[in-house]
Amino acid sequence: MIIVNAEVSEIVELGNSIFLIKVHAPKIARESTPGQFCNIKVSESNFPLLRRPFSICEVKGDFVSFMFNVLGEGTRNLAHKKVGDALDILGPLGNGFKFDDDYETAVFVAGGLGAAPFPFLTGKIPEGRKLLSFIGGRSEKDLITYGMKNTLLSTDDGTKGFKGNVVELLEAKKELLDESKIKVFACGPTPMLRAVKEFCLKYGYNCEVSTECAMACGFGICQGCPIQAEDKEGYYLVCKDGPVFNINKVVL
Amino acid sequence: MTKKDVENVETTVDLSVKIGSMKLKNPVMLASGTVGYGNEISNLTDLNRIGAVVTKSVSLKPRKGNPPQRIVETASGMLNAIGLANVGVEEFIRTKIPFLRQFDTNIVCNIAASSIDEYVECTRMISPEETIKAFEINISCPNVKEGGLMFGHDLKAVAEITRRVKAVTDKPVIIKLSPNVSDIAAFAKVVSEEGGDAVSAINTLVGTSFNIYTRRPKIFNVTGGLSGPAIKPVALAKVLEIKRKVDIPIIGIGGIMNWQDAAEFMIVGATAFEIGTVNFINPNAGVEISDGLWEYCRKMNIRKISDLTGSYVI
Ligand SMILES: Cc1cc2nc3c(=O)[nH]c(=O)nc-3n(C[C@H](O)[C@H](O)[C@H](O)COP(=O)(O)OP(=O)(O)OC[C@H]3O[C@@H](n4cnc5c(N)ncnc54)[C@H](O)[C@@H]3O)c2cc1C
Ligand SMILES: Cc1cc2nc3c(=O)[nH]c(=O)nc-3n(C[C@H](O)[C@H](O)[C@H](O)COP(=O)(O)O)c2cc1C
């Protein structure tokens, strides 16, 4: 965990207000593992005041990329960054996915911008294991497949792929999941994660989810990011104990 | 000026200040609830260069805190309703104090309680710990029913808390005042009369924020405490008000982002100051502020920073 002033080396719009920003940050690149995030300063002034958390999307050599959606003032500022600008980044933060335990096929489930951590994770799945990427969005333009392999798509409005949500697509393709021992890795809006958890509990699949919560510090000092624990009294902190949790540890 | 001259001047700028019997190497204190128990932030800044670290409010028994959402950003500020999540006195003594021992700084223990007896009991239990150099009594947490705010609005209760806490410890006692009162100086006066060593001002201001589409509050607790640059003018006015009416050391708190803000607090009357929200954005802010103040004193020919306290010209 360090703070660096990283130089922006590339910024591209993937479409539909979704951007990919790449920075030169060798130390963060070296320390990072998929599922971790960075807390990025999006303004030189006091507005917006707080840093904004973003999953580490990709690490290539000394470069780290983030994928983001323009929502409010912070992400709008970020979208205006240019090559050569400096970006104040705190990271890597939190705990990532456990991608080297006992399974044969990694099953990714991404909803909307939940696709962000998967390009990095895709590259880390050990050699010889299989990979399936289930990707959902409201409509064709919301589907993000950047950096992902073996994709199966769903849209709520049926404009592309399976018509329905991504968990309904999982259910429809269940025979694919039963060909080998799988582990599910999911990231997306909380209602989607809740449905993925229910699905995995029903069939006894091992599953980790990347959760979100409003954050101030991002590294455990403000206590601002609780998530209800399932395996103990009280709360975990999303920034420090997560953002990735096994589904048995948290109430979604 | 040659480099040698600079070094000579350096040795003559004295950043140290005193709060009761506690000597701080510089007036920078890290505010309660914004540095946990020091562990995480020590990876990102050098706590040995900070005047004092105030620990997260500790209560007699552990508290798990409020459900999410606990925080929301507002214009140049943030609202929080953490709900005093903390490990409780026993765990604090067993696991948190040993970690803090390694740093060459003053550790100030902040206490929150739901009864006057509980404040006294917590202080009595922690007072023998050598690592703890002073107590800050939180009578002003706006976010839990039993967070002390009911005491913070009651002059008699503040008097009793000050007197009884002082009776169980030889260490300096700082009373952290609520800004959510009409006459803050009256509270500082009571603390002074009962032998309190200092007051800190201000804790957060009560605020709220609603989602206009769902019409629901953005934080679970409905209201929260406002902190950050948004509250600085209010905090400065409260410090000035106390300074003009009561003779007691004041620790200024509220929206300090840089050394300029810190200098402003000292000029209106603060002996030392605490930084809170800025730690979330720039965890090294304390060290940078200390360096900035040193440079400011050198330029302004101020040899002891304590000369800055209350040096306003009105
Ligand atoms: C661990 C973690 C990882 C994240 N990774 C990514 C990522 O890789 N890419 C990415 O684009 N975003 C990610 N986010 C969300 C991202 O932090 C927010 O989108 C960002 O803070 C919005 O900032 P803003 O200033 O643009 O919007 P704000 O002004 O803060 O908000 C604008 C609008 O967006 C809404 N909003 C804010 N935050 C969220 C949220 N988390 N989910 C849904 N709506 C929200 C607000 O309610 C408001 O209506 C992540 C969040 C966390 C906690
Ligand atoms: C997330 C958060 C948690 C806080 N927790 C405490 C606490 O436990 N006890 C306390 O006395 N003050 C607490 N405070 C108040 C701060 O110590 C400080 O008085 C206030 O934030 C104003 O300073 P600032 O504007 O520099 O943040 C908290 C503030 C924040 C933002």
Ligand code: FES
């Ligand atoms: S965001 Fe501050 S503790 Fe998690």
